Amino acid sequence: GQQVMQIPQYQHVQEGEDFTTYCNSSTTLSNIQWYKQRPGGHPVFLIQLVKSGEVKKQKRLTFQFGEAKKNSSLHITATQTTDVGTYFCAEVEYGNKLVFGAGTILRVKS
């Protein structure tokens, strides 16, 4: 079964509102990656988090890794229509195999 739980499943926001998706695991994660998939597209790597409590920013996107390395979040400030898509977290296992969360579908109303 899935080792990484991701919530929410869907999020509809008004353009300009903030958005957050969360990933949780019952076990300690070695590291976690985030991917974005545009509608009809393929997953594209966004970032990797490795250290406990790590915070990384990419423009309006803020990624956090929990102190216990059991959870992670992606926060988008002031969403834009270009942010629509599905956001996945993924744990990296031995051999660089990825265990994905179910994803959060983001829709932005303009």
Next chain:
Amino acid sequence: DAGITQSPRHKVTETGTPVTLRCHQTENHRYMYWYRQDPGHGLRLIHYSYGVKDTDKGEVSDGYSVSRSKTEDFLLTLESATSSQTSVYFCAINPGGRTEAFFGQGTRLTVV
């Protein structure tokens, strides 16, 4: 796109028929992966390869086989397709030395 090409991009096949999906890469990366994507499940690993003739099973390998006779090609075969194998299939590579994956454009397979 890291030089990854999947073929075909779309396929409709009948239950019980064999189907082979191809993933081709142009940059001699060692690690290659096949994932399937289904609503509510994210992407799940089917099989992966560490090199020529070096493959192993992933989380959802039942009903699938793979082959890698050349570095550049990783084939996924459904020996006898079932409706539960209707899905979008993604090939991915890992350039090695870096851990992020690069995905192909995907193959949408429908088994009727």
